[in-house]
Amino acid sequence: MSTGRTHSSEAGTGSTTGGTGGINTYKGEDRALRADRLGTPGLLLSVLAASAPLMVVAGVMPTVFGVMGIVGQPLLYVILGVVLMLFGVGYAEMSRHVHNAGAFYAYIARGLGPTAGAGASLVALVAYSAMQVGIYGILGFEVSGLFATYLDMAVPWWLPALAAVAVVGVLGWLKIDLNAKVLGVLLVIECALVVIFDIAAVSKPGPEGLSLHAFTPETLTGAGLGTALCFCIAAFVGFEQAPVYAEETSRPQVVVSRVMFLAVGYAALFLAVSSWALTVAAGPGSIAGTSLEQGPGMLFGLTEERLGATFTDVLHVLFVTGMFAALLSFHNVVARYAFAMGREGLLPAGFGRTSRTSGAPATGSMLQSLVSVVIVLAFALTDGHPVGDPTAPVLRLFTWMGNVGALGVILLMAAASFAVIAFFLRRGAGRAQAPRLVASGLAGTALLAIAVFTVRDFDVLVGSGPGSTLHWLLPGVIGAALVAGLVYGAVLRSTKPDVHARIGLGNEAFQLEKAAENAPAPL
Numbered sequence: 001m002s003t004g005r006t007h008s009s010e011a012g013t014g015s016t017t018g019g020t021g022g023i024n025t026y027k028g029e030d031r032a033l034r035a036d037r038l039g040t041p042g043l044l045l046s047v048l049a050a051s052a053p054l055m056v057v058a059g060v061m062p063t064v065f066g067v068m069g070i071v072g073q074p075l076l077y078v079i080l081g082v083v084l085m086l087f088g089v090g091y092a093e094m095s096r097h098v099h100n101a102g103a104f105y106a107y108i109a110r111g112l113g114p115t116a117g118a119g120a121s122l123v124a125l126v127a128y129s130a131m132q133v134g135i136y137g138i139l140g141f142e143v144s145g146l147f148a149t150y151l152d153m154a155v156p157w158w159l160p161a162l163a164a165v166a167v168v169g170v171l172g173w174l175k176i177d178l179n180a181k182v183l184g185v186l187l188v189i190e191c192a193l194v195v196i197f198d199i200a201a202v203s204k205p206g207p208e209g210l211s212l213h214a215f216t217p218e219t220l221t222g223a224g225l226g227t228a229l230c231f232c233i234a235a236f237v238g239f240e241q242a243p244v245y246a247e248e249t250s251r252p253q254v255v256v257s258r259v260m261f262l263a264v265g266y267a268a269l270f271l272a273v274s275s276w277a278l279t280v281a282a283g284p285g286s287i288a289g290t291s292l293e294q295g296p297g298m299l300f301g302l303t304e305e306r307l308g309a310t311f312t313d314v315l316h317v318l319f320v321t322g323m324f325a326a327l328l329s330f331h332n333v334v335a336r337y338a339f340a341m342g343r344e345g346l347l348p349a350g351f352g353r354t355s356r357t358s359g360a361p362a363t364g365s366m367l368q369s370l371v372s373v374v375i376v377l378a379f380a381l382t383d384g385h386p387v388g389d390p391t392a393p394v395l396r397l398f399t400w401m402g403n404v405g406a407l408g409v410i411l412l413m414a415a416a417s418f419a420v421i422a423f424f425l426r427r428g429a430g431r432a433q434a435p436r437l438v439a440s441g442l443a444g445t446a447l448l449a450i451a452v453f454t455v456r457d458f459d460v461l462v463g464s465g466p467g468s469t470l471h472w473l474l475p476g477v478i479g480a481a482l483v484a485g486l487v488y489g490a491v492l493r494s495t496k497p498d499v500h501a502r503i504g505l506g507n508e509a510f511q512l513e514k515a516a517e518n519a520p521a522p523l
Contacts, residue, residue: 039250043242043259045184050238050333051267052135052326054190054319057274058299059138064231065275066291068224068460071284074214074276076232081268083446084236087413088264090420090440092257093433095243097423099252100506101361102340103243104412109504111419111426117503118489119482120412121346125337126481127408129368130401131237132330133375136161137397139323140376146316158380164327165372172331172365173355186325190318191270197299197315198274200306201281208283214276219284226453227460233450234406235271239263240413241333247506278302331368338364340506345492345499375401400474403454403461408478410451417444 064073091107100106104124109117140161147155171182202210213219242259246252281302282290291298304312339361342351355362379397417440424433454461455475464470492500 040255040258040262042181042184043245043249043255044262045187046245046329046332047238047241047259047263048266049183049187049325050241050329051235052190052322053187053270053274054194054315054322055135055138055326056235056271057194057278058296058319060231060235061275061278062291062295062298064224064228065278065287066289066293066295068228068231069288070220070224070228071279071287072214072216072219073228073232074272074279075217075220076228077235077268077271077275078215080229080233080236081264081272083443084233084239084264084268085261086439087417087443087447088239088257088260090436090443091240091243091413091416092260093436094416094420094423095246095256095260096253098504098506099243099246100340100504101244101247101336102344102504102506103241103246104416105337106340106504106506107243107416107423108412108419111421111423112415114500114503115486115489115493116415116419118346118492118500119485120415121337121341121503122481122485122488123408123478124412125334125341126477127405127412128330128334128337129371129405130408130477131405132327132334132368133372134398134401134405135323135327135330136164136372136376137379137401139164139320139327142316142320142323146320156380158376161376161380162373164324165369165376168324168327168331168372169365169369171328172335172369173360173362183325183329186318186321190322190325193311193315193318194270194274196311197303197307198277201277201302204306205280206283206286208285210280211284212276213284214279214287224457224460226450227457229450230403230406230410230454230457230461232271233410234402236264236267237406237409238329239267240409241329244333244336281306331365334368335361335364338367343506344502344504345496346488346503399462400470403458404474404477407451407454407458407475408481410447410454411478411482414444414447414451417441417447 061073064070064076070076094107094110095103098106098110102121102124105117105121108120137157140157140159143160144155144157147153147160205211239260242256242263246256249255278299279287282298294301300312300315303315338347338351339354340352341347342349342353342363344352351361351363351367353363354360376397420440421437421444424437429437458475459466459468459471462470462474489500489503492503
């Protein structure tokens with residue numbers, strides 16, 4: 001395999017030791033993120049923040065209960081937790097061997113080949129970007145509602161959304177350990193308030209009393225099960241981001257895998273208990289009807305009955321800060337994917353450089369901020385009712401983008417599961433790896449099945465109705481990204497074989513290059 005010298009000259013990084021605009025252009029240093037910035041607590045808080053627990057409890061859970069009629073949502077989180085634990089077995093083992101900010105596509109490239117990695121890189125960039133931008137819609141709508149309720153001011157949803165884009169963009173330039181502290185504070189407070197509600201719901205149950213009915217298998221029946229799987233698995237999104245920060249952690253061989261299992265276990269327990277608490281508070285027999293009628297307002301109504309108006313007001317504010325934490329978490333991930341792609345020649349070389357002052361992937365951060373501004377403005381300009389109309393920012397921007405992103409992440413997890421198997425089989429995996437390979441195979445098969453359900457029921461996911469072009473157009477965004485990435489990978493294989501061979505190697509390729517340059521000349 002080439003050491004990548006040809007690509008070094010093509011990328012234009014050369015061996016200069018200067019730079020402009022605060023971007024580190026030292027050869028080698030600009031291609032690596034700053035190490036030892038995150039330990040287990042910082043990394044755990046960073047990845048958990050992406051799941052926005054309060055947004056899931058207030059937004060996702062009522063949708064699954066009401067629109068899809070799945071009363072057994074708590075059991076569903078337990079089942080999905082098991083599936084994702086199986087996925088994590090191979091994924092975590094892979095993280096011990098591959099440290100790359102382009103985690104998903106790097107793993108897929110190392111297992112299924114560089115061309116497949118190129119396809120996965122574009123899918124990852126589009127999927128995580130879509131998930132982040134979608135949250136701006138619901139954040140803008142919620143902040144607009146707070147202004148109307150407490151200040152009697154009519155504020156278009158897109159103004160607070162754009163303000164959030166600016167703040168997230170600034171934080172994206174800062175050190176990742178500072179970002180982790182911001183995320184950690186917001187996440188701890190958010191989760192604490194949800195736990196207080198859970199305790200209050202159990203202490204003061206609804207008319208049907210303290211019931212475990214939601215954990216019985218018959219509660220999973222219904223036409224909306226396939227759609228519910230996509231919604232519920234999206235609530236776990238975040239744990240798989242841990243390897244993205246591998247280059248910035250201390251002892252990545254230990255920390256990354258530990259954080260993934262802690263994140264999945266915590267998310268499964270937290271989501272199962274919180275969704276069960278909702279059924280207890282509203283009553284298992286009434287939860288579907290109440291959720292359908294009240295939507296996200298159900299949590300706040302149940303909270304006010306038990307904990308009072310002041311607590312509920314604080315919960316509304318934390319609902320916004322929780323979404324902000326998720327925005328920042330996704331922004332950091334997209335920026336690092338762009339950095340990894342720039343470093344390996346899949347994007348222009350400028351994306352593969354870091355800020356000299358903070359070590360953050362500054363150009364990738366700027367790219368995501370620009371994409372966010374463009375999409376928010378596009379939805380704002382096509383919105384005929386910019387003030388107080390929930391159908392525009394929430395049902396369109398949040399629902400469309402969120403589900404497109406979720407589909408992409410599900411497909412990436414499935415592909416990564418099979419890539420793990422291929423990677424270790426090519427390395428002559430023995431009996432010691434057999435359990436991990438079996439776990440990866442089971443997880444990959446389950447995730448593929450969920451992806452099929454997701455595409456089949458996409459009209460339900462986005463509320464477009466049967467026969468709508470959105471049924472195929474929106475999933476087609478992920479399909480188009482995959483095809484474009486595969487074609488690009490094939491072109492690189494023919495025209496720039498050194499660049500193609502480097503896909504997925506990350507900083508390892510440049511370490512090999514440095515070793516080759518420093519090797520003594522043959523006699």
